[in-house]
Amino acid sequence: MTAPGHHHTLEIRNLSVRAGGTEILSGINADIRCGEVTALVGPNGAGKTTLLLAILGLVPYTGEIRFCRAAEHGEGAPRIGYVPQRLDFDRNTPMTVLDFFALSSQRYPVIFGHSARSRRSARESLTRVDADHLVSRPLGKLSGGELQRILLALALRDNPDILLLDEPVSGVDLSGEALFCDFLGKIHSETRFSLLLVSHDLSVVGRHADRVICLNRRIICQGATTEMLTPENLEAMYGSGAHLVSHGPAEEHGHLHGPPASGESEGKKG
Amino acid sequence: MTVESLLAPLFSAMGHLLPFGFAEPLFMKRAIVALLCVAPAAAAVGVPLVHFRMAFFSDAIGHSAFTGVAIGVLLGVHPLLTMVAFGLFVAWAITLVKGRTELSPDTVIGVFFSTVIALGIAVISAQKGLTRNLQAYLYGDLLAVSETELLWMAALLFGVAAYLFLAFNRIMLIGVHEGFAKSMGVPVRALEISFALVVALVVTTAIRAVGILLVTALLVVPAASARNIARGAVSAFWGAVAIAVASGLSGIAASYYLDTATGATVVLFAAAFFAVTAMLKGIFGG
Numbered sequence: 001m002t003a004p005g006h007h008h009t010l011e012i013r014n015l016s017v018r019a020g021g022t023e024i025l026s027g028i029n030a031d032i033r034c035g036e037v038t039a040l041v042g043p044n045g046a047g048k049t050t051l052l053l054a055i056l057g058l059v060p061y062t063g064e065i066r067f068c069r070a071a072e073h074g075e076g077a078p079r080i081g082y083v084p085q086r087l088d089f090d091r092n093t094p095m096t097v098l099d100f101f102a103l104s105s106q107r108y109p110v111i112f113g114h115s116a117r118s119r120r121s122a123r124e125s126l127t128r129v130d131a132d133h134l135v136s137r138p139l140g141k142l143s144g145g146e147l148q149r150i151l152l153a154l155a156l157r158d159n160p161d162i163l164l165l166d167e168p169v170s171g172v173d174l175s176g177e178a179l180f181c182d183f184l185g186k187i188h189s190e191t192r193f194s195l196l197l198v199s200h201d202l203s204v205v206g207r208h209a210d211r212v213i214c215l216n217r218r219i220i221c222q223g224a225t226t227e228m229l230t231p232e233n234l235e236a237m238y239g240s241g242a243h244l245v246s247h248g249p250a251e252e253h254g255h256l257h258g259p260p261a262s263g264e265s266e267g268k269k270g
Numbered sequence: 271m272t273v274e275s276l277l278a279p280l281f282s283a284m285g286h287l288l289p290f291g292f293a294e295p296l297f298m299k300r301a302i303v304a305l306l307c308v309a310p311a312a313a314a315v316g317v318p319l320v321h322f323r324m325a326f327f328s329d330a331i332g333h334s335a336f337t338g339v340a341i342g343v344l345l346g347v348h349p350l351l352t353m354v355a356f357g358l359f360v361a362w363a364i365t366l367v368k369g370r371t372e373l374s375p376d377t378v379i380g381v382f383f384s385t386v387i388a389l390g391i392a393v394i395s396a397q398k399g400l401t402r403n404l405q406a407y408l409y410g411d412l413l414a415v416s417e418t419e420l421l422w423m424a425a426l427l428f429g430v431a432a433y434l435f436l437a438f439n440r441i442m443l444i445g446v447h448e449g450f451a452k453s454m455g456v457p458v459r460a461l462e463i464s465f466a467l468v469v470a471l472v473v474t475t476a477i478r479a480v481g482i483l484l485v486t487a488l489l490v491v492p493a494a495s496a497r498n499i500a501r502g503a504v505s506a507f508w509g510a511v512a513i514a515v516a517s518g519l520s521g522i523a524a525s526y527y528l529d530t531a532t533g534a535t536v537v538l539f540a541a542a543f544f545a546v547t548a549m550l551k552g553i554f555g556g
Binding site for chain 1: 443447449454458497500502503507
């Protein structure tokens with residue numbers, strides 16, 4: 001279903017974000033191609049989350065973000081799915097997974113119960129990510145990996161044109177990570193939405209991404225994955241001393257280890 | 271049709287529904303109706319408020335009433351009107367500043383909190399006769415509620431119910447994650463401001479019942495108690511409303527016989543619900 005000639009789903013032109021007097025992102029020009037997996041990589045504080053928030057319209061920016069909808073996806077504004085890095089809700093919140101789904105799928109308040117339609121839609125979405133057994137569990141009692149599967153199921157429910165994934169494997173154990181990536185690969189090959197993936201994990205990027213955008217407050221480089229992850233580019237992005245390490249001969253999981261972090265962390269508004 | 275004739279059938283019906291000594295005098299009937307409007311409205315708003323971790327916000331709005339009343343007396347306007355208006359203004363200002371700064375929300379609220387109190391104290395200290403007036407607002411004066419105020423409280427209850435009917439789902443979604451809610455098409459900023467304003471309306475109205483010092487309890491304690499035992503959104507919400515009504519009725523009855531301040535007694539009953547539900551959670555593992 002991928003359109004030939006690379007339609008762009010998203011075109012970012014000369015985008016800058018300032019907060020508290022500092023420039024978090026400057027002069028960003030990038031394209032997200034239709035149906036492709038684009039990875040956004042860069043060190044902590046590079047502005048990766050901020051770029052996603054700008055695309056979502058949650059931080060003020062200058063420049064332009066254009067959404068282009070391919071004709072075969074129908075009329076109207078493109079739908080954006082978003083899986084945040086972590087949820088900032090209170091773990092004691094009395095809310096089941098079904099409640100959480102119903103919040104966005106039924107008109108009347110969930111305090112009056114769940115409509116048959118929202119029950120059905122929740123079950124369908126959860127089955128898609130093999131998580132239908134979680135439907136009546138409290139949201140706060142789920143593990144990191146389970147929660148990410150729920151969020152993924154919800155983000156995919158309305159068939160998004162673009163899916164934004166912020167650090168999909170952070171805080172998740174290795175098996176959970178593999179599971180998550182497998183689901184994502186499977187679902188993506190079925191529906192071919194455009195995927196913008198923020199990741200620290202270059203082995204995930206290497207295995208799943210068609211294209212890479214290297215970011216450190218500005219675009220360092222962008223292009224096909226195989227051409228971009230070169231030692232020169234990594235050094236330009238993370239500073240000298242950056243190298244790929246592997247966690248064992250049998251495993252392909254590699255993590256990028258940069259020089260010691262400057263203590264700068266990427267905040268929510270960041 | 272006068273306000274009195276509007277409420278007369280309700281009061282006579284109450285004689286049959288609550289055939290107890292404490293519910294006989296007219297001022298007690300008014301107080302009970304007032305509480306049955308204000309307590310559920312406060313508890314209902316309290317559910318998303320606790321979900322949002324906004325207890326401190328509601329406290330700041332409560333304390334802004336101090337200044338609102340003082341301004342009313344200064345300008346010769348009815349203090350209730352200026353209290354509500356000033357509460358709405360402070361709620362709007364806090365929400366606006368919170369969205370435009372990198373400071374944490376509790377820091378922003380802390381700054382507003384102390385500023386409004388300082389302003390209130392400055393105005394009050396310059397107006398000698400005001401301190402006596404203020405007592406009713408500090409501790410609440412449920413037994414002196416007028417029938418016009420009763421209608422206002424009933425309107426508030428319906429208003430809150432209508433607002434929550436339209437916005438509850440989306441507000442809860444924002445409480446889980448702002449960006450996630452936005453990606454689901456929720457108008458985050460508009461709902462944040464509207465919710466802050468609804469909280470301000472409820473808080474300033476509830477001050478009449480329990481006073482500035484205790485008003486946050488009316489919003490937070492029933493929701494927190496229900497949270498101890500609720501498994502999902504349905505039980506959390508209706509549990510909070512039921513606990514608010516139960517502690518309202520038992521508090522007002524107890525205050526009649528014990529001759530204690532009504533607002534404080536109601537809050538003590540709500541706190542007892544919290545203690546019991548917390549123990550149940552401990553026993554059954556929540």
